[in-house]
Amino acid sequence: xxxxxxxxxxxxxxxxxxxxxxxxxxxLGGLEVETINHLGEGLDHLVVGYVETCEKLExxxxxxxxxxxxxxxxxxxxxxxPNVAKGQKVVVAKVGAVLPGxxxxxxxxxxxxxxxxxxxxxxxxxxxxxxxxxHAEDGIYILSDEAEVGADARPYIGFDDSIIEFDLx
Numbered sequence: 517x518x519x520x521x522x523x524x525x526x527x528x529x530x531x532x533x534x535x536x537x538x539x540x541x542x543x544l545g546g547l548e549v550e551t552i553n554h555l556g557e558g559l560d561h562l563v564v565g566y567v568e569t570c571e572k573l574e575x576x577x578x579x580x581x582x583x584x585x586x587x588x589x590x591x592x593x594x595x596x597x598p599n600v601a602k603g604q605k606v607v608v609a610k611v612g613a614v615l616p617g618x619x620x621x622x623x624x625x626x627x628x629x630x631x632x633x634x635x636x637x638x639x640x641x642x643x644x645x646x647x648x649x650x651h652a653e654d655g656i657y658i659l660s661d662e663a664e665v666g667a668d669a670r671p672y673i674g675f676d677d678s679i680i681e682f683d684l685x
Contacts, residue, residue: 587666
C-alpha cells in the first residue's frame with residue numbers, strides 16, 4: 517500500500533517529523549514500511565518560468581523561439597511543444613539539470629539559435645502517461661497563475677512529497 521506523506525500531513529501534525537522518522541514509528545507500531553520514495557529527488561535545477569515571448573522559429577515547421585523569465589535572468593529557449601505560448605508559466609529545466617533517463621540539459625545551438633534550457637512536459641519529468649492530464653498529453657505542462665516565477669518548480673507538480681510503501685501481510 518502506498519501513502520503520501522503530504523496527504524498524511526492533511527490529517528496529522530507532522531511538522532517536526534521526517535518521512536523516515538514517521539516510517540520508523542509505523543514499523544515500531546507493527547506496520548512494516550517497505551520503502552520511502554522521495555519524489556523529485558535528484559531533479560535539481562527545475563524552476564518556474566514565465567514565457568515572455570514566443571514566435572515560430574524561421575525555417576522550422578514546429579519549433580518556437582522563446583524568451584523565458586526564470587527570476588534571476590531571462591533565457592532564450594527553443595521549444596518544440598505545440599502548446600507553448602506567450603504569457604504561460606511553465607516548468608523550466610535549467611542548464612545542468614539531469615532529467616529521468618539520464619537526459620542532461622546543456623546549452624545548445626538549434627538551427628543557429630542558442631537554447632539555454634528546456635521547457636518541460638510531464639512525461640519528460642518522469643510522470644507515467646496514466647497520470648498526465650488530457651490538456652498536457654501533447655505538450656508542455658502549464659502551471660497556474662499563482663506559481664512564483666523563479667521558485668523551485670517541484671512543489672507545483674507534486675514532487676515535494678514522499679511516498680511511504682507499506683508491506684501489508
